[in-house]
Amino acid sequence: MNQEATTKTSYQIPIGPIHPALKEPVHFEFEISGERIVDVSVKLGHVHRGIEWASRKRNPIQILYLAERICGICSYCHPAAFALAVETAADIQIPERAEYLRVIQGELERITSHILWAGVAAHEIGFDTVLYLTWQIRERALDLTEYLTGNRVTKGIMTIGGIRRDITKDMLPRVKKDLQYFKDNFEKLCHIFLDDKTVGMRSQGAGILTKKDALKLCAVGPTARASGVKKDVRVDTSYFAYGDLNLKYITPDDLTGNVNGDVYDRIIQRLLEIDQSIDLIEQCIDKMPSGDIVAEPDIQKLLNQLKKVKGEGVGRHEAPRGEVIHYVKFDGKSDSPYTWKVRAPTYNNILPWIPMLIGEQIADIPIVAASTDPCMSCTNRVAIVSDGRKYELTKEQLHKLSVEKTRRLMK
Amino acid sequence: MRFSMLPAVFAQMFKKPWTNKFPAKYAPANTTQFLADVDEGIAEIIPPVPTPNGFRGKIKYDKVKCNGCQLCIKVCPCEAIEFKKKEKKIKIYIARCCFCSQCNDICPVNCLTMSDEFLLADTDPYSKDLIVE
Amino acid sequence: MTKDKKLTPEELVKSFKNEFKSNIKDAIIKKRAAGSKKNETPSIWMKVDKSVFKDVVKHLCEIQFPHLSIASGNDLGRNIELIYHFTVNYGSRMKEINFNISVDLPKSKPEIDTICDLIPGALITEREKMEMLGVKIIGIPDDKRCFLSDDIPKGVYPWRRDETGADKLYKNLHGGKK
Structure with a gap:
């Protein structure tokens, strides 16, 4: 990055669509003055695949698998929200045991996703040892997923x-053994993230999102809760078996006593949620009633029943990244739903990036953007346009900048 | 705090690697040659990690049992199943299959099952190994 | 942003009916129980007239600052229906209400006021409705395309089901016209 001295007060850095350390094809234009970010604009939709259109040719059972492929990490919550929406529209009552099993799967996914995120965040600030440590724990979570569902990712x-x-x-002894393993390692993870100087230096005071902004910009999930907004679909409403379980809102002040809304708080938030998820799975195992696991085992009958449904329904589920909401409308005439609208959590967490990034340095872009855990697919190139000349900054260089800042701070 | 990593590092030195070295300890220079050697019994393959119960691998199809009801075609999310009108049997293209096992669930005569075979990589999507009929 | 008041769904609907009288065309409260304790989650489906839509949102903001999840849309033939999925009463255990406000816009003149000045977080979803359904949002701060790529011609709205839909753009897709 050999940029020349210029008299211009600010210049622009386009980042993306195929992008830097964020993992989603999204296009940013940063207005930079010196090292500081002055303004940000966002363009989305580079991986718009027309899933809503694809659903017009499919019946609800087929759409479940289409929904599963919206995102690799959230491969449980999209079908869950879709199934909830269809069940609401068709007024299908689910057996109680199935409700508890659904919670267990959902929480296991949250553990996997949050641990994955912890590794990515550590990598972004150049702390790769922790990346290996966290992903070793995640491997156990994936093995457990494979044991319970048959496959590791597309469940x-x-x-x-x-x-x-x-x-x-x-199957229970194996589940309990793995939960104990997560608990033991949870202490270790907490120690690394909360007591380590390096993590603190890079994350405290970086990428602040105030409570007011989080509310106004409709932020969801851990991003909103880390700013002190008490909003969690699992606690707010009663769906699956969450209404029966003992759970409360988690905000970072549970541990530190105050809410700053910075990257450090988002780290604490996710760590606390891992603990909460382990607890929820244990509660489910204890309270789970026996009985059926499907309301209508005959899929043929189910499809015929759904074909006659006329109505609409909304399904909301708290995915690892926040609230995911599906809207389904049936017109009673065809196999496939008339309308299907999907909203993934990152959709709402894009706008909060703008207040978070303004005033930060270029080297903070990776960790601040990663701190909302955008659901992503990754490649690597940033072009810096300065004075009409084009310089290219690859992801490796951007990552290097970030690592260098950590080194600088450690001196 | 500064040296808190050391115990972990020392422990790591005496641990066996976590990775299962499948198919061989060192990557063979020529995979085809290696596989040929395995067939002849010269080289030995290190077995993959065993799959858990309920793993969804390549579909097995019992042609005799199948009654040609076409329900599996109705639920297949990726239209991997083709109906052969003359014989009233089905043909499954594994290259399109998404391994959801929904066809197994709906089949009234249970002629479809999931095996634990997962080494399905091929250069040709229509190769013999990837079509079940 | 008063947070201390927690209205029940019935009170909420009543408050809107008092305020807007006949402009509230339809208001249904649905409750759905889940789990072994059968705790219920209420949701309100309210159809409002286009002319009062913005005031309805304003009234909602006065009760409690709502969370706008998403706006979804249907092409109903002659009309375009927009449904704004709000949630209110979040922040206390199992008190949340799903609040869905729908508006019918005639296809000949699909225009609606922006709510970005009340809820800034509505920007992305409003931009999406503009490009996907061809709804004109009056007063939106940023009307650039957000999801569709620039090479998709103007006047094509993928979510519509008439001749302005994107059917002619599907070529070698599975299920599309070859």
Whole structure:
């Protein structure tokens, strides 16, 4: 990055669409003055795949698998929200045992996702040892997922009116053993992230999102809660078995006593949520009633029933990144839904990036953007345009800048 | 605090690597040659990590049991199944299959099952190994 | 942003009916129970007239600053229906209400006021409605395309089901016209 001295007071850095340390194809234009970011504008939709159109040719059972492929990390919450929406529209009551099993799967996904995020965040600030440590723990979580659902990532476990696989008695010891492993390592992770000087230096005071901004910009999930907004679909409403369980809002002041809304708070937030998820799975295992796991085991009958449905429904589920909401409308004439609208959590967490990034340095872009845990797919190139000349800044260089800042701070 | 990593580092030195070295300890220079050697019994393959119960691998199809009801075609999310009108049997293109096992669930005569075979990479999507009929 | 008042769904609907009288065309409260304790989650489906839409949102903001999840849309043939999915009463255990406000816009003149000045977080979803359904949002601070790429011609709205839909753009897609 050999830029020349210029008399201009500010210049622009376009980042993306195929992008830097954020993992989603999204296009940013940063207005930079010196090292400080003055303004940001965002363009989305580079991976718009027309999923809503694809659904017009499919029946609800087929759409479950289409929804599963919206995102690789959230491969449970999209089908879950879709199934909820369809069940609301068709007024299908789910067996109680299935509700508990759904919670277990959802929380296991949250553990996997948050641990993955912790590794990515550590990598962004140049702390790669922690990346390996966290992903080692995540491997156990993925193994458990494979044991419970059959596959590691695309779980294929959700179905309309219940869940496809039961957790039998002989499976419980393995689940309990792995939960104990997560608990033991949770202490270790907390120690690394909360007591380490390096993490603190890079994250405290960086990328602040105030409570007012979080509310106004409709932020969701851990991003909003880290700013002190008490908003969590699991606590706010009663769906699946969450209404029966003992859970409360988690905000970073539970641990530190005050809310700053910075990157450090978002780290604390996610760590606390891992702990909460382990607790929820344990509660579910204890309270789970016996019984059926599907309302209508005959899929043929289910499809015929859904074909006659006329109405609309909304399904909301708290995904690892925040609230995911699906809207489904049936017109009673065809196999496939008339309208299907998907909203993933990152959709609402894009606008909060703007107040977070303004006033930060270029080297902070990776960690601040990563701190909202955008659901992403990644490549690597940033072009710096200065004085009409084009310089290219690859992801490696941007990452290097970030690592260098950590080194500088450590001196 | 400064040296808190040291115990972990020392412990790591005496641990066996976590990775299962499948198919061989060192990457073979020529994979085709390596596989040929395995067939002849010269080289030995290190087995992959065993799959868990309920793993969804390549579909197995029992042609005799199939009654040609076409329900599997109705639920297949990726239209991987084709109906052969003359024989009233089905043909599954594994290259399109998304391994959801929904066809297994709906099949009234249970002629479809998931095996634990997962090494399905091929250069040709229509190769013999990737079509089940 | 008063947060201490927690209205029940019935009170909420009543407050809107008192305020806007006949401009509230339809208001249904649905409740859905879940889990073994059968705790219920209420949702309100309210249809309002286009002319009062902005005032309805303003009234909602006065009760409690709502969370706008998303606005979704349907092409109903002659009309375009926009549904704004709000949630209110968040912040206390199982008190949240899903509040869905729908508006019908005639296809000949699909125009609606922006709510970005009340809820700045509505910007992305409003931009999406502009490009996907061809709704004109009056007074939107930023009307650039957000999701569609620049090479998609103007006057094509992918979510519509008539001749302005994107059917002619589908070529070698599975299920599309070859």
